[in-house]
Every structure is written in structure tokens, then in C-alpha cells.
Amino acid sequence: MRGCADEHTPALLFEVCVAKKAEPNVKDARRIAFDVLTRVDEGGYSDLVLDAALEANPGLDPRDRALATELVYGVLRRRGNLDFILKAYSRQPLKKLQPKVLRLLRLGIYQLCYLDRIPDRAVVHSMVELARRCGLERVSGLVNGVLRSYLREPNRVVWPDPRRDTQGWLEHGLSLPHWLAQRWLVQYGAEGAMALAESQLSAPPVTVRVNTLKMTRNAFVAQLKQRDIAAEPTRFAPEGVVLPHAGDLQRLPGREEGWYQVQDEASMLIAHLLSVEPGQRLLDGCAAPGGKTTHLAALTDNRSEILALDLHSQRLEILQQGAKRLGCQQIRTLACDMTQPCEDLSAGGFDRVLIDAPCSGLGVLRRNPESRWRRKQTDIKVLAKTQRQILHQAAELVVPGGLLLYSLCTTTPEESTAVVADFLAHHPMYVQVNLANRVPKHWEGLFDDDGQLVTRTGEHGPMDCFFAAGFYRQPECSF
Numbered sequence: 001m002r003g004c005a006d007e008h009t010p011a012l013l014f015e016v017c018v019a020k021k022a023e024p025n026v027k028d029a030r031r032i033a034f035d036v037l038t039r040v041d042e043g044g045y046s047d048l049v050l051d052a053a054l055e056a057n058p059g060l061d062p063r064d065r066a067l068a069t070e071l072v073y074g075v076l077r078r079r080g081n082l083d084f085i086l087k088a089y090s091r092q093p094l095k096k097l098q099p100k101v102l103r104l105l106r107l108g109i110y111q112l113c114y115l116d117r118i119p120d121r122a123v124v125h126s127m128v129e130l131a132r133r134c135g136l137e138r139v140s141g142l143v144n145g146v147l148r149s150y151l152r153e154p155n156r157v158v159w160p161d162p163r164r165d166t167q168g169w170l171e172h173g174l175s176l177p178h179w180l181a182q183r184w185l186v187q188y189g190a191e192g193a194m195a196l197a198e199s200q201l202s203a204p205p206v207t208v209r210v211n212t213l214k215m216t217r218n219a220f221v222a223q224l225k226q227r228d229i230a231a232e233p234t235r236f237a238p239e240g241v242v243l244p245h246a247g248d249l250q251r252l253p254g255r256e257e258g259w260y261q262v263q264d265e266a267s268m269l270i271a272h273l274l275s276v277e278p279g280q281r282l283l284d285g286c287a288a289p290g291g292k293t294t295h296l297a298a299l300t301d302n303r304s305e306i307l308a309l310d311l312h313s314q315r316l317e318i319l320q321q322g323a324k325r326l327g328c329q330q331i332r333t334l335a336c337d338m339t340q341p342c343e344d345l346s347a348g349g350f351d352r353v354l355i356d357a358p359c360s361g362l363g364v365l366r367r368n369p370e371s372r373w374r375r376k377q378t379d380i381k382v383l384a385k386t387q388r389q390i391l392h393q394a395a396e397l398v399v400p401g402g403l404l405l406y407s408l409c410t411t412t413p414e415e416s417t418a419v420v421a422d423f424l425a426h427h428p429m430y431v432q433v434n435l436a437n438r439v440p441k442h443w444e445g446l447f448d449d450d451g452q453l454v455t456r457t458g459e460h461g462p463m464d465c466f467f468a469a470g471f472y473r474q475p476e477c478s479f
């Protein structure tokens with residue numbers, strides 16, 4: 001499941017399909033990682049490109065698949081940190097190196113610094129070989145030299161002191177881009193920023209939502225037990241299950257039967273905040289790929305009509321496939337731009353409207369590791385404007401007495417609290433709802449003083465960083 005920051009554009013989906021066909025050879029893990037990183041540097045999305053590459057190499061040993069995955073995500077997440085190390089060993093400034101040479105060096109230094117299963121000499125040897133196989137024979141000496149010089153003198157790097165130079169540590173130690181390190185430092189203070197940055201460096205746990213249209217969480221966990229698959233219930237979401245061993249996802253029973261949907265726990269909380277009931281008319285305004293739409297169908301036991309809108313029709317196709325697999329029966333999809341009035345929607349017709357808006361995705365950097373380098377500070381203002389426009393359109397679609405829920409997977413005040421304030425200022429028929437009052441008591445710690453959901457990875461367990469605010473449309477006065 002991808003967070004909201006990166007949408008799969010049609011061009012990219014096409015590119016990935018072409019990539020699948022163009023890779024008939026079985027390759028080793030490092031070569032696959034190198035090729036995937038190349039495509040990501042060209043604009044691809046790591047999860048899509050990696051999936052396509054692994055699919056094109058079905059004969060790959062499971063350990064090699066795991067290594068390729070670790071290399072791709074690890075190098076992308078720690079790029080700032082790896083470059084800081086490499087700077088201490090490369091005679092040439094990194095900016096002057098050819099991108100593919102730098103890619104090789106990042107792959108090599110990542111293995112030496114972060115993977116202890118592979119002997120150092122094997123790493124150096126395999127990277128020199130890889131340079132040759134990638135047609136980079138002439139730089140194999142450079143790769144060999146830099147990696148060996150690290151092995152000879154691993155303590156040459158002078159790290160910023162986290163207490164005296166927290167900004168430097170966030171950038172070079174914890175691999176944040178300069179602007180984001182600055183931002184989180186101001187927003188959360190030194191300790192908070194470091195904790196959040198660290199939480200975004202490791203792989204997220206694999207969490208699935210049990211599809212209650214098909215079975216209960218207990219029944220699903222019992223099925224897993226029979227297969228010796230370890231599983232733990234999520235702390236807050238009543239239908240969530242965490243798999244402590246990520247590799248177990250491949251072994252889960254019932255995928256085609258629609259027993260479960262891979263979904264982060266914070267994302268599962270969103271549908272619950274709408275307090276839906278069977279028979280209500282529901283609108284999901286930014287719905288694809290459909291994690292929350294299908295959850296709403298389950299919460300209403302397929303007894304509510306749900307209209308799922310999205311700007312991208314290709315993404316709605318993914319939603320439809322998911323809905324079919326999960327046995328969701330009353331979902332209708334419609335491609336539409338929610339920043340504009342949509343003629344096909346009857347104004348004021350929905351009891352519940354969810355706007356899970358496109359956002360900067362800074363709360364899910366660990367899932368979309370390339371976005372920490374791709375996302376720009378200037379995007380935030382543009383996204384906030386889109387969010388305000390979408391909410392403005394959504395305001396017209398809620399019945400008096402109905403609820404509008406706005407959610408995001410990011411951390412910026414511009415996209416969260418500032419958009420909420422702007423919405424309330426321009427829509428006097430709405431009042432903000434204290435969402436904490438609508439959920440079980442033990443969820444209390446997930447809300448701020450205004451009753452907005454604010455989850456933080458680490459602080460609230462392993463879930464993603466989400467924000468949600470609710471607005472109640474007051475009944476119209478008849479005088």
C-alpha cells in the first residue's frame with residue numbers, strides 16, 4: 001500500500017509494464033537493486049519498480065529477493081547518511097561522480113555499514129564485479145579504493161554531535177533532507193525531531209486489516225496459528241493484525257478469498273472516526289486505491305451505498321479490483337476532480353464524506369523512501385491549496401446533520417491545522433467535532449486538545465503518522 005504522497009501516474013504505470021517485459025534474465029540481488037535504483041533516480045516509484053523487477057525474476061532465491069529489497073529501501077532511506085560517509089573516503093566530490101558510480105558506492109557502503117551477514121571482502125568483491133557487469137570497468141578501481149579505504153579506517157567520519165548540532169545530526173546521521181531537518185527541529189524540538197527521524201529509517205511492520213465481511217479477527221488469527229504464522233492484534237484498530245515476521249505476508253492464507261487487506265493501523269483508524277451505520281449514504285472523495293473505501297463497506301456490512309471518487313481512473317480500477325476481491329458490493333466509482341464542482345453529484349446528499357486528501361506524505365517516509373529526496377518544501381503550499389479547494393467542494397455534499405472527515409498522512413501544520421482553520425473560517429455551517437468522543441476510551445492518547453487525531457510513529461507504537469479532523473454540518477435554521 002502506498003501512502004498519499006506519491007500517486008501512480010498513467011505514464012509510470014505504463015513504464016513499469018514495459019520494464020516487466022524488458023527484463024527476461026535472472027539477475028542477482030545486487031544487480032536488481034542497482035537497476036531498480038537507476039529507475040527510481042529516473043522518476044520511478046521504488047515499490048512498483050522493485051515489484052516488477054522481482055516478478056521478472058521468478059527463479060530468484062528467497063534470500064536474494066530479501067537482499068534486493070533490503071538494498072533498495074535501505075539505500076533510499078539512508079542516502080543522506082551514506083553520502084556523508086562516502087564524502088570522507090572519496091577523493092572526488094560526490095557531485096562530480098557519474099550518477100551510476102555514486103549508486104554503486106552507495107550500495108557498497110550500505111552493505112559495509114548496515115548489513116552484518118555478508119563478509120566485508122565479499123561485499124567489495126561483488127561491487128567491483130557489479131561495476132564490471134554494468135559496463136563501468138574503468139571505475140571498478142575507484143569503487144574498490146573507496147570501499148577498501150573505509151574498511152581500513154572506518155572511524156574517519158566525524159559525525160555531528162546530536163546535542164550540539166542536532167540539525168547536522170538529523171541530516172547526516174538520520175538522513176533527512178536539509179529543509180525537513182530544519183522543519184522538524186522547529187516543530188518538535190531536538191528530542192522529538194530525532195525520535196521521528198529515527199522512526200522513519202526502519203522498515204514499517206506488516207499490518208493487515210481482517211476483512212470482517214468474510215471473517216472475524218479471531219478466526220483469521222486461528223487460521224494463521226494452524227500454519228505456524230506469528231500474529232499480534234493491533235493495539236487500537238479492532239480488526240488489525242501485525243505480522244512480526246514480514247516474510248510471512250507471502251504465506252498468509254486467503255488473499256484471493258479476500259480475507260484481509262494490507263493496511264497500516266493508523267489508516268484503519270480513519271474509517272472508524274466516521275461512525276458509519278448501515279443505510280447511510282457515504283462518499284469517499286479521494287478514494288483510490290481504496291483501503292478506506294473497502295473498510296467503510298466492511299463497517300457497514302455492505303449495507304450502505306458508497307460513492308468512491310478519484311482524479312485518476314487507473315487508480316479507481318485498482319480500487320474496483322480490491323473491492324471485488326474483498327466482496328464489497330455497494331461501491332460505485334467515478335473519476336472526478338474534487339477541486340471543481342462535479343455535475344454528477346447531487347449537492348447535499350451524503351451522510352458521511354471522507355476526504356483522505358493528497359498530501360506531502362511526510363508521515364510515511366519509511367514506506368515511500370524516495371519521497372524524502374523528491375518532495376520539495378515548495379510542494380507544501382501547493383498541496384495545501386488543493387486540500388482547501390477539495391474541502392470547499394466537499395462541504396456542499398454533506399447533508400445537514402452529517403459529518404465530514406478530513407485526513408492526511410503527513411506532519412505539516414500548513415496541510416493540517418491551517419487547512420482546518422481556513423475551512424471553519426469559510427464554512428460557518430460547520431463546527432469542529434471532538435473526534436476523541438466518538439471512539440473507545442483507550443484511543444484517547446491519539447488525539448490533541450482540539451479532538452483531532454494526531455498519530456506519531458514510535459510514540460503510538462509502530463503506526464504511520466496520520467492527522468484527521470472532523471466537521472459536523474449543523475442543521476439549517478428555518479427562520
Ligand SMILES: C[S@@+](CC[C@H](N)C(=O)[O-])C[C@H]1O[C@@H](n2cnc3c(N)ncnc32)[C@H](O)[C@@H]1O
Nearest residue numbers: 004286287288289290291292311337338356358
Ligand atoms: C491519500 S490518497 C487516498 C488513499 C485512499 N483513501 C486509501 O485509503 O486507499 C489521495 C488520493 O487523492 C487522489 N487525488 C489527488 N488529487 C485529487 C483531486 N483533485 N480530486 C480527487 N482525487 C484526487 C489521488 O489520486 C489519490 O488516489
